[in-house]
Amino acid sequence: MSGHGVLHGVGVGRGIAVGPVVRVEPAPQVAPDAPVVRDGSPVPTEDLPEAVGEAFAAVAAALNAQAARATGTVAEVLSATAQMADDPALRQQVLDRVRGGEPAVAAVDAAVDGFATLFEQAGGYLAERVTDLRSVRDRVVARLAGLPAPGVPELTVPAVVVARDLAPADTAALDLDRVLALLTEEGGPTGHTAIIAGQNGVPCVVRVAGITAVAEGTVVGVDAATGSVVIEPDAQVRAELAAKADRERALAEDTAPGATADGHAVQLLANIGTVEDAERLTDSAAEGVGLFRTEVLFLGRAQAPSVQEQTDTYARVFRALGERKVVVRTLDAGADKPLAFANPAPEENPALGVRGYRLVRTVPELLHDQLTALAAAGAETGTTPWVMAPMVATAAEARAFAAAAHGAGLRRTGVMVEVPSAALRARAVLDEVDFVSLGTNDLAQYTMATDRLRGELTDLLDPWQPAVLELVAATARGGEQTGKPVGVCGESAADPLMALVLTGLGVTSLSMSPAALPAVRFALRRHTLAECRALAELALSAADSVSGRSAVRAAVKPEVSELG
Numbered sequence: 001m002s003g004h005g006v007l008h009g010v011g012v013g014r015g016i017a018v019g020p021v022v023r024v025e026p027a028p029q030v031a032p033d034a035p036v037v038r039d040g041s042p043v044p045t046e047d048l049p050e051a052v053g054e055a056f057a058a059v060a061a062a063l064n065a066q067a068a069r070a071t072g073t074v075a076e077v078l079s080a081t082a083q084m085a086d087d088p089a090l091r092q093q094v095l096d097r098v099r100g101g102e103p104a105v106a107a108v109d110a111a112v113d114g115f116a117t118l119f120e121q122a123g124g125y126l127a128e129r130v131t132d133l134r135s136v137r138d139r140v141v142a143r144l145a146g147l148p149a150p151g152v153p154e155l156t157v158p159a160v161v162v163a164r165d166l167a168p169a170d171t172a173a174l175d176l177d178r179v180l181a182l183l184t185e186e187g188g189p190t191g192h193t194a195i196i197a198g199q200n201g202v203p204c205v206v207r208v209a210g211i212t213a214v215a216e217g218t219v220v221g222v223d224a225a226t227g228s229v230v231i232e233p234d235a236q237v238r239a240e241l242a243a244k245a246d247r248e249r250a251l252a253e254d255t256a257p258g259a260t261a262d263g264h265a266v267q268l269l270a271n272i273g274t275v276e277d278a279e280r281l282t283d284s285a286a287e288g289v290g291l292f293r294t295e296v297l298f299l300g301r302a303q304a305p306s307v308q309e310q311t312d313t314y315a316r317v318f319r320a321l322g323e324r325k326v327v328v329r330t331l332d333a334g335a336d337k338p339l340a341f342a343n344p345a346p347e348e349n350p351a352l353g354v355r356g357y358r359l360v361r362t363v364p365e366l367l368h369d370q371l372t373a374l375a376a377a378g379a380e381t382g383t384t385p386w387v388m389a390p391m392v393a394t395a396a397e398a399r400a401f402a403a404a405a406h407g408a409g410l411r412r413t414g415v416m417v418e419v420p421s422a423a424l425r426a427r428a429v430l431d432e433v434d435f436v437s438l439g440t441n442d443l444a445q446y447t448m449a450t451d452r453l454r455g456e457l458t459d460l461l462d463p464w465q466p467a468v469l470e471l472v473a474a475t476a477r478g479g480e481q482t483g484k485p486v487g488v489c490g491e492s493a494a495d496p497l498m499a500l501v502l503t504g505l506g507v508t509s510l511s512m513s514p515a516a517l518p519a520v521r522f523a524l525r526r527h528t529l530a531e532c533r534a535l536a537e538l539a540l541s542a543a544d545s546v547s548g549r550s551a552v553r554a555a556v557k558p559e560v561s562e563l564g
């Protein structure tokens with residue numbers, strides 16, 4: 001591909017976009033004694049208190065205006081931050097310090113640090129608001145120093161959003177309807193930002209070296225399947241991208257259930273996080289939902305939503321899916337998805353701590369209320385949800401979860417296999433529940449002892465690592481021995497080549513971001529089960545992840561290897 005240069009990163013799912021870059025400005029690097037600037041000139045000392053007051057007021061007004069134009073979670077995140085900027089106690093402390101002769105930026109930093117410490121000590125709801133406080137700090141300091149406002153910009157036209165990395169709160173504040181693509185310099189392909197982008201059908205490429213140096217307004221062409229970003233694509237590149245987008249649309253015309261060339265059924269399902277995601281599936285060929293990440297409903301809250309609110313939300317999802325299967329995952333808080341009310345105390349190793357199903361040890365009412373709400377929503381809509389727990393390590397945990405779910409009136413129970421111990425003991429786990437679903441994002445993290453949020457270790461986190469595939473194979477064997485379904489709902493299911501390997505290993509359903517379904521369906525349709533088994537053998541016997549993927553790529557039908 002040509003243009004004024006091509007940058008490469010790790011693509012998430014599939015999708016193509018061409019559009020102008022809008023940058024998420026990073027937190028300003030401003031010295032504590034930097035001068036306060038207004039209209040390009042330094043503000044005299046006697047006017048500093050007025051300038052500081054004006055900076056806080058302007059930040060609050062801008063956030064409120066942005067909130068008023070937004071809806072849902074975006075509006076909530078923005079107005080919570082606006083309230084902080086309007087807080088009289090915070091402003092007073094800064095003004096007192098400035099009147100006492102402290103430089104303005106140092107005064108803002110000191111007052112914010114003081115409040116942040118108090119909030120952190122108070123824990124719970126207040127601790128969660130430290131992020132809002134820091135974001136107010138960054139905006140006020142930027143304004144005082146005469147720099148552009150940091151954080152997520154308001155999008156007036158559809159654009160390609162570029163950031164160093166995005167926190168879940170930043171992503172929540174994005175108006176995804178206007179985001180053509182999301183590009184980050186850092187971050188990892190299984191981080192929450194990438195996942196939210198994937199679920200909303202937004203093409204996303206992470207770890208794009210050099211992308212933050214691209215100027216605002218530059219037009220870029222993004223191809224998530226190949227992880228490439230063309231700077232100022234010429235007419236030929238634009239035509240190639242448009243043709244590729246057309247091919248993707250043509251693939252989507254096949255809406256028959258997932259199956260290999262010889263008719264071996266592999267259910268093709270969608271990953272969702274919200275009611276809106278479920279509603280978008282109305283016209284999709286997805287055979288159902290293989291992973292409903294319920295924590296999105298809990299994110300950014302001071303307290304867990306009530307049983308009634310949860311029931312209403314789950315019922316809306318079940319109604320949107322009608323007769324189709326819905327696999328709901330109970331709250332997976334902790335580690336990469338922290339929630340103040342579920343994880344109040346900081347942990348040294350949160351990924352190895354009290355997260356996922358383990359929360360039942362510390363806040364059992366969370367699981368109890370959620371199961372109650374799921375059962376009520378099932379009864380209200382006449383559906384039988386499949387309900388599974390995340391981060392289960394032992395058969396005993398699977399048994400306890402199934403008992404709790406049955407006690408609440410739920411009939412179909414399962415667990416995620418994300419920890420090597422559960423994969424190695426898959427048969428014993430499956431003796432306790434009706435199904436399992438492999439979370440390959442976490443399974444790779446725990447198998448390879450590699451933090452999934454450390455983007456620079458992506459090579460180790462690769463689901464093509466033969467060790468990870470061995471554990472998938474062990475889990476699938478457990479499924480064959482017990483005659484129970486074994487799905488995959490990690491990001492790896494979205495890779496058409498990997499989908500063939502997973503099928504060959506004995507996986508019975510694949511769940512992914514909806515945009516990835518057509519290519520996976522196409523790949524399956526072009527290979528028999530025996531061919532998938534041979535591909536699985538190639539991947540398992542490879543020396544490493546890179547040679548495994550290349551060997552599989554060289555062995556598949558050419559029209560599938562061309563998918564990228």
Ligand SMILES: C=C(OP(=O)(O)O)C(=O)O
Pocket residue numbers: 190291293332418438439440441442443489490491
């Ligand atoms: C599907 C998974 O769960 P999450 O990405 O939400 O942790 C996984 O770990 O693969």
Ligand SMILES: [Mg+2]
Pocket residue numbers: 390418439441442
């Ligand atoms: Mg997981």
